[in-house]
Amino acid sequence: MEPPELFTLDHVSLEVDGRLLLDDLDEHLHTGSVTAVCGPSGSGKSTLLRLLNRLADPTSGRVLFQGTDVRDLDVRALRRRAVLVPQRAVALTDDVAAEVRVAAPALSDREVAALLERVALDPGDVLGRSPQSLSGGELQRLALARALAVGPEVLLLDEPTSALDPRAADAVDAVIRSLVDGGLSVVLVSHDVARAERVADSVRVLHDGRVTARGAVTDLDLVHEMTFPPDDGHEHPDDDPRAHGPAHAPHLHEPPDTSWEHG
């Protein structure tokens, strides 16, 4: 049986002070996969992520989590099921084990060690140390362990690798993939389409609060082209999806159904 849709954005708009930050999003995100939300700075990526666990509410439309309007769910329970990990990992304690236990104080030592292993941190190396002594990539993975400690179904990751060098970013991406292979779902925000290509199953491209492209990662060349279209000074022909403007949000597979989505 098909798993329930992870998140459904049902004609979601968000307006703040007369400005439309998100404009009539109609999206279906699937369980057991990595969905990347890409786009330039200020396009609304973080705002979209914040809607998913009610750090913000739409001014019109509905956000459904597994078929239920998020406004009908207990907000604390929702935020344990769909945990948001902010862009820059910040340690809240001065001890690695305490850090993992921040939101789950009852975890046993064995459970803490297992969580560290899930994010590819060696307990023998990092336990007993201060999080401040970890590298940026290790700290980001510790933030993932802290998020995983509450037993979420979904991780909402805001630019999880943007502050890291490529090698550290690769290690974080590998952990994200292994978590999804283990059954978790991930929605991640990235301004870096090339990196999203390496970790995601499908992608949405946002421009000025509108989805301008969506598709499977295999179509990312096209997505990339649509994200950063060449300014060639020529009119594009009618059959060029760019010619339709942002409101069109062309599907990148034919036929335009959800078969291109993994999971």
Ligand SMILES: Nc1ncnc2c1ncn2[C@@H]1O[C@H](COP(=O)(O)OP(=O)(O)OP(=O)(O)O)[C@@H](O)[C@H]1O
């Ligand atoms: N609470 C708010 N009130 C007013 N404007 C806001 C609010 N939150 C976000 N914005 C504006 O909405 C736009 C989208 O912001 P958002 O942080 O979602 O973009 P982003 O794509 O994540 O950008 P970046 O990649 O730079 O983080 C920005 O212009 C931002 O200034």
